[in-house]
Amino acid sequence: MARDGGDKLKEACGVFGVYCTDPRRNAASLVYYGLFSLQHRGQESAGIAVQAPPPEGKNEHTIECRKGMGLVGEVFNGEVLSQLKSPAAVGHVRYSTSGTSSIENAQPFVSHFKLGSIAVVHNGTLTNADVVRELLEDAGVGFTSSSDSEVIINLIAKNYKKGLEKALTDTIKFIKGSYALVVLTGDAMVGARDPNGIRPLCLGRLNGPAPDENGASHESGVSGGGWILASESCAIDAVGGTFIRDIEPGEVVIIKRDDVLSFTFSEKTRRAVCAFEYVYFARPDSTIDSVDVYGARVRAGEILGRESAVAADLVVGVPDSGIPAAIGYGRATGAPFGLGIVKSKYVGRTFIAPDQGLRERAVSVKHNVIGSEVRNKRVVLIDDSIVRGTTSRRLVAILKDAGAREVHIRICSPPVRFPCYFGIDTPHRKDLISNMNGVNELCASLGADSLAFISVEGLLESIDPDWGGKDKAGYCLGCFTGEYPIPVSGER
Ligand code: SF4
Incomplete structure (x- = not known):
């Protein structure tokens, strides 16, 4: 079954961690807010783990965790957070x-062992998870889920007697694939990003509690700031923090009290940040690896306008991620930008389209056309990507039904022809419509008057205007080119 028409690549996950330097502050409520602002990265389950005081008669802190299926606001309420x-x-x-969509695979994962407890949250996919799982099982380690993230926590737990730093470096040297990790121990918070930096992770400073108009803190008696680790900078903003920097590919940061110890665990490898983060996954108010996502999307539209302009009376973006590019396309070509399509904000996680026939209907529930805006006009329709083609086909039909004279589709990513192995859910290759059809065939099948995709070079330029054709390194383009930054067994 697919949600919301099954016609978008699905974001992977979002991770967020807060470490307060004043032990009287409460980090769980801040994490709750941070997760709200990362909700676009995952809507199946949500969870929070906290450091808890040592049980009676013990010295080591332990970890407590609450998680459940659903949106952040469905899993957590005031009562749960107060615990x-x-x-x-x-x-x-x-x-x-x-791993399947079930509570066993929901995160954080927590491990309790002789020397203490740890919790791990992970965004990404390991390419050698099966091998590591088998090795751990042979060594007597039990698993309760099918998730890659449990492989990571069991590997850290197995190495923990060597000390936190060594356990982490030994673990991350062993695992392959994409990961942005945040680990909570009894007295520290740790962040790590894979050597290619495929999935994003950034560091922020938590400011002290804001004083009220009388100069008093709302969190009575507490002071001091702390540190934040987040998938995206928009989540740092959400808790009133200050963005400090991105975690570098292959970097580990260990946060303890007011210190941030940083070291690089991998030899120099090719940076390969997921290009799709800029096209669609990340929120437009985030900055990823020094690139402002909104700016990259507007530039993608400008470049599309340069690469494939067509005579038009109106430029319309498919909400939400197509809108910045539509603004850019309008700027570049001089065609007026307008809101021709409205999106229902309430079609989301719970909206199930059980088969292809109903998927077509799902698109109509999700989007509708403002007839007065498009009637008798030559419309350019800008979207972030085409995966199965269901959304584009339906949008062309409803625009034409509403009286649009011509509909020209322009797409801000190159054709998606290959699967992703690094944490993004892609349909089977046969369901990727650009894998099965050339541009002309695809245009005819969508019922559009013309169709064009941004070039790979154009996409790179939209992310980095100074790219200048030097080299394609820096970004993963695997689902467009079939060339992956990490060897993937079974792929060419
Ligand atoms: S294959 Fe595509 S979706 Fe996956 S990491 Fe690379 S660019 Fe991103």
């Missing part, structure tokens, strides 16, 4: 890419 008081907490929102 999670702690100065350090990590949280996760999930869309399943490896």
Whole structure:
């Protein structure tokens, strides 16, 4: 079954962690807010884990965790959060890419062992998870889920007697694939990003509690700031924090009290940030690896206008991610930008389209046309991507039904022809419509008057205007080109 028409690549997951330097502050509520602003990265489950005081007679802190299926606002309420008081907490929102959609695979994962407890939240997919799982099982380690993230936590737990730093480096040297990890221990929070930096992770500073008009803090008696680790900078903004920097590919940061210890665990490897983060996954108010996502989307539209302009009376973006590019396309070609399509904000996670026939209907429920805006006009329709083609076909039909004279589709990503192995849910290759059809065939099948995709070079230029054709390194383009930054067994 597919949600919302099954016609978008699905975001992977979002991770968020807060470490307060004042032990009287409560990090769980801040993580709750952070997860809300990362909800677009995963809507199947949500969870928060916190440091908890040592059980009676023990010295080691332990970890408590609450997680459930559903949106952040469905899993957590005031009562649940009041049970999670702690100065350090990590949280996760999930869309399943490896492992099934069930509570067993919801994160954080927590492991309790002789020397303490740890919680792990992970965004990404390991390409050698099966091998590592088998090795751990041979060594007597039990698993309760089918998730890659449990492989990571079991590997850290197995190495923990060597000390946190060594356990982490040994673990991350062993795993392959994409990961942005946040780990919570009894006294520290740790962030790590894979050597190619495929999935994003950034560091922020948590400011002290804001004083009220009388100069008093709302969190009585507490002071001091702390640190934040987040998939996207928009989540740092959501808790009133200050963005400091991106975690570098192959970097580990260990946060303890007011110190951030950083080291690089991998030899120099090719940076390969997921190009789709800029096209669609990330929120437009985020900055990823020093690139402002909104700016990249507007530039993509400008470049599309340069590469494939067509005479038009109106430029319309498919909400939400097509809108910045439509603004850019309008600027570049001089065609007026307008809101020709309205999106229902309430079609989402719970909207199930059980088969292809109903998927067509799902698109109509999700989008509708403003007839007075498009009637008798030559319309350019800008979208972020075409996956199965269901959305584009239906949008062309409803625009023409509403009286549009011509509909020209322009897409801000190159054709998606190959699967993703790094944490993004892609349909089977046979369901990727650009894998099965050339542009002309596809245009005819969508019922459009013309169709054009941004070039790979144009996409790179939209992300980095100074790219200048030097080299394609820097970004993963695997689902467009079939060339992956990490060897994937079975792929050419
Ligand atoms: S294959 Fe595509 S979706 Fe996957 S990481 Fe690379 S660019 Fe992103």
